[in-house]
Amino acid sequence: xxxxxxxxxxxxxxxxxxxxxxxxxxxxxxxxxxxxxxxxxxxxxxxxxxxxxxxxxxxxxxxxxxxxxxxxxxxxxxxxxxxxxxxxxxxxxxxxxxxxxxxxxxxxxxxxxxxxxxxxxxxxxxxxxxxxxxxxxxxxxxxxxxxxxxxxxxxxxxxxxxxxxxxxxxxxxxxxxxxxxxxxxxxxxxxxxxxxxxxxxxxxxxxxxxxxxxxxxxxxxxxxxxxxxxxxxxxxxxxxxxxxxxxxxxxxxxxxxxxxxxxxxxxxxxxxxxxxxxxxxxxxxxxxxxxxxxxxxxxxxxxxxxxxxxxxxxxxxxxxxxxxxxxxxxxxxxxxxxxxxxxxxxxxxxxxxxxxxxxxxx
Numbered sequence: 416x417x418x419x420x421x422x423x424x425x426x427x428x429x430x431x432x433x434x435x436x437x438x439x440x441x442x443x444x445x446x447x448x449x450x451x452x453x454x455x456x457x458x459x460x461x462x463x464x465x466x467x468x469x470x471x472x473x474x475x476x477x478x479x480x481x482x483x484x485x486x487x488x489x490x491x492x493x494x495x496x497x498x499x500x501x502x503x504x505x506x507x508x509x510x511x512x513x514x515x516x517x518x519x520x521x522x523x524x525x526x527x528x529x530x531x532x533x534x535x536x537x538x539x540x541x542x543x544x545x546x547x548x549x550x551x552x553x554x555x556x557x558x559x560x561x562x563x564x565x566x567x568x569x570x571x572x573x574x575x576x577x578x579x580x581x582x583x584x585x586x587x588x589x590x591x592x593x594x595x596x597x598x599x600x601x602x603x604x605x606x607x608x609x610x611x612x613x614x615x616x617x618x619x620x621x622x623x624x625x626x627x628x629x630x631x632x633x634x635x636x637x638x639x640x641x642x643x644x645x646x647x648x649x650x651x652x653x654x655x656x657x658x659x660x661x662x663x664x665x666x667x668x669x670x671x672x673x674x675x676x677x678x679x680x681x682x683x684x685x686x687x688x689x690x691x692x693x694x695x696x697x698x699x700x701x702x703x704x705x706x707x708x709x710x711x712x713x714x715x716x717x718x719x720x721x722x723x724x725x726x727x728x729x730x731x732x733x734x735x736x737x738x739x740x741x742x743x744x745x746x747x748x749x750x751x752x753x754x755x756x757x758x759x760x761x762x763x764x765x766x767x768x769x770x771x772x773x774x775x776x777x
Contacts, residue, residue: 439463440538441499442484447578453561455571456548457578458527460534462514462541463499485528489735489750493535503588515593515773516579518572518658519546522600523634526554529728530599536766543589545579547571552601563639565614568605569653572596576657595773596658599727603666607705610661610682613651615673616640622670629696631667640671658682660776662769664727665689669701677708683776684709687765689727690720691753715772721753722761730758
């Protein structure tokens with residue numbers, strides 16, 4: 416697969432015992448251009464080598480400094496080293512010790528920035544994380560034509576994985592037996608399809624007759640769910656067997672999946688839900704629907720009673736609510752969590768649960 420790489424990653428081989436500090440996270444971005452009608456913007460987080468590759472020029476070396484990404488007047492970012500050398504772990508015998516890979520999918524009109532906090536934490540535990548901005552449903556690309564290609568969201572993840580596993584740099588550091596996918600909101604819906612859930616238009620539309628006032632039904636035309644689209648695949652099975660398990664963060668559109676496909680699903684799934692209803696379909700009818708129809712031995716289900724749908728996104732700065740309300744009335748809810756709760760603390764708990772699941776199932 417051809418890709419135009421904005422930031423070229425260098426490789427440095429160092430012993431496993433020489434891992435850099437937890438604060439040194441490498442970050443790079445690239446575009447996948449194989450399909451010119453749906454160019455993908457990819458963001459990668461990875462363990463960074465502490466020092467530049469032997470023979471690297473002084474100019475390049477001086478650029479290996481921490482900078483903030485995904486940071487603005489409303490939201491907190493994280494510190495990374497852009498275009499840092501990728502740290503390759505080796506055993507005492509000189510063999511490469513491969514790392515688990517996490518594929519991230521953002522929600523409706525979100526972006527890679529929303530789960531930047533999670534990607535950074537994962538890297539500190541030795542993972543590689545990658546996020547794709549889904550054309551049509553991402554912050555700076557709301558193309559109606561692209562948004563209606565609902566099946567392309569899972570395919571975006573597949574294309575990203577194809578690239579990584581065929582790239583001379585990344586393929587040598589990724590453990591193909593430890594590939595997981597994590598999705599928030601519409602990203603959770605996307606990820607579920609990658610492990611075997613299948614879209615059932617007839618059942619979804621029937622459900623929307625009684626749930627028409629909820630957001631998950633109001634966006635059916637925009638997402639191409641109301642009727643069959645041009646070039647829509649006949650087969651709604653979009654599973655990718657390379658992805659071994661899934662972590663779902665307060666997903667939407669769960670009731671659009673066929674119960675039969677959920678019953679047959681064999682991959683381990685961690686379902687994490689927000690306990691505070693923000694006026695949309697309650698989690699019991701979204702995440703709870705998944706939990707009800709997945710095989711009990713394959714799924715874990717937890718509700719964070721003091722979390723809202725947006726608690727799974729990046730942390731907000733002190734004046735963020737006022738700033739967001741000024742930009743668009745009602746958007747301040749993005750930065751509201753449960754009474755007495757702190758988003759950073761919620762993130763810590765969420766990450767503990769995610770890490771425990773990955774250690775057990777990954």
